[in-house]
Amino acid sequence: MNKPSQPRFVRPCTLIWLTLIALTGVTYSIGDAGLGGRNVMLLVLAITLLKGQMIAGFFMGLRKTSLLWRAIMGGYLIIVGGMIAAAYLMGIN
């Protein structure tokens, strides 16, 4: 009996893992530099949602599921991100 070869999702997930590490580094550097303000917030938030989508799609395997599941997770990330952004903008005024 042949041993099945390594599943195909391993390589993309390895790349995702490295990307997530790098993006976390970016977020940390932004914080370390003490940067703030609307544009920085939007950048950090965009990175966060991108990371969330990577974990959901690749690690959790949702990218291979039906539209409904992807929409629930995508909608969640957008709503949470939207709330954070909206509240931040409220605070500026």
Added chain:
Amino acid sequence: MQYKSQAVAKPYFIAAIGLFVGQILFGLIMGLQYVVGDFLFPAIPFNVARMVHTNLLIVWLLFGFMGAAYYMIPEESESELFSPKLALAMFWIFLVAGALTIVGYLTVPYAALAKMTFNDLWPTMGREFLEQPLITKLGIVVVALAFLFNISLTILKGRKTSISLVLLLGLWGLAVFFLFSFYNPSNLVLDKYFWWWTVHLWVEGVWELILGSLLAFVLIKVTGVDREIIEKWLYMIIAMTLITGIIGTGHHYYWIGTPEYWQWFGSVFSALEPIPFFMMTVFAFNMVNRRRREHPNKAATLWALGTGVMSFLGAGVWGFLHTLAPVNFYTHGTQITAAHGHMAFYGAYVMVVLTIISYAMPMLRGRAANSGKAQVMEMWAFWIMTVSIVFITLFLTAAGILQVWLQRVSTTPLGFMAAQDQVALFYWLREITGVLFLVGLVTYVASFFVGGETKEAA
């Protein structure tokens, strides 16, 4: 009925229904006292009627839970009850103690009752819902321990299913949290703080486990859906119940002198409390739709579906209505709470006990289901009582909204009693609907005496 010892459930169910009738009668008395203040005064003052109304509710639900456990556990663990005699002895002790307590409430002034029952040695009385004299409280503990001993040993020697383990967890939780009724610190904040550990962690914690397990049991029986599927749902419902319910206690800690963070904890977690109830509704309908057999007991199926819907409406929706701290700031302690209380207790706990009675009672009487005629009558009772409670809830909600407005929002706020006068119309409507509820309840009781052709139990 597959096991002889299941028969001990019967007196428990009969007592439960009897006390249910008593509860409704006292509800009607105090409902009338809302608008005719001196009705039956001084024989039955309002505070006494209220105490009897709420205490009877708790006691008959406990009878129902115990009966349910005695019926379910032998079947689930595929083994006779450890000691049917002990179960029967406890039934009489509980019934007599309960009856004596109610007689005490009605015949002796509360302060005198407290003195007679050694309350000064160990003060536990005088707190809403936990008014029982010390002796009664100790009696409840003894009965509960004997009951748990009996049930636990039965499960230990037999088959262990998720349903029976969840039920056991709920019942043990019920007993453990009751112990906080003996703790009565003189600091009023601490007093209220721990009072909720009994009251809230009962109805929004461990009782929900009992509810889930009873519902799952009946659904397995009437739908024939795989146990595995039903158990998976049960686990999810329970996990959600515990996550939301335990910290959800915070919604009682907004304004009693506890730290401010409770306003956040209470709001966030209790906003999620409808989820397990919603899951319960989906669960009930899903299982009935996937049914693999047509059980002759249609009434029991109706009660099970009703529990799903009404518990979600009463506990979930009406609870959410006033659970967020900024809303509760206005609605706290108004008729909104009463509206929620009525529909939640009916929808969740009354209905689930009636579900198990509806399923088990025909079996206990040696048939798979009641005659068609009796079932039609029971279903009429279902609809009359359920529609009545919906309207009672709506009228109380209307009264509550008006009360909040008149008393707390308007630019010229009225005093409490003046506001009460203004909402009297809704109290009248509630009382009329209450009479209708009694009609439904009488129909329900009568359905037990309708004969007709029945099938022998399998």
Added chain:
Amino acid sequence: MTTQSLTIDAHEPGTPPGDLAIWFFIFAELLAFGIFFGSYAFARAHNVELFNQSQLMLNRASGAVNALVLITSSYFVVRAVAAIKQGLSRQCANWLGAAIALGGVFIVIKLFEFHAKFSAGISLSTNTFYMFYLSLTIFHFMHVILGMVILAFVMAKARSGGYSIEHHTGVETGASYWHMVDLVWIILFPLVYVIR
């Protein structure tokens, strides 16, 4: 062929990996955290000064390291799933063990962070920012522990050969929950430690 496919764990195409019930649970948990995140954001809007000031007192480095720890741990869990899909129980258990160990690292780092805050006299009642910081991180902390417990059960079963190429829903179920714990920290870290 057809008889063989019947023995494979029933998994409808298009549904996420693992037991369907865990996904109800995952989304309920995400909803709870989502409401918490929203509450934080709007409470901050009313108190920008206080939040910005208090945020400076947090140990951003430990928050970032913990993000790296969880991401890597999540990746190890992916490898564990890959291993069992090849029928390699031993490797699967080892990857899970590594993931759990990293969970332990997270816990230790977090405990140091809590210790520093508590010994500075900070509590839930210090101010609104710390109320959120402490309750969000403690709530997440408890999920890390729960996730580790779940993974430990899965690891024990994998080690004893309880999963196979055909039957490994349990591994995917545990993995999905662990990714959720990671995902929450991915949002929590920038929200509480970085955005200002």
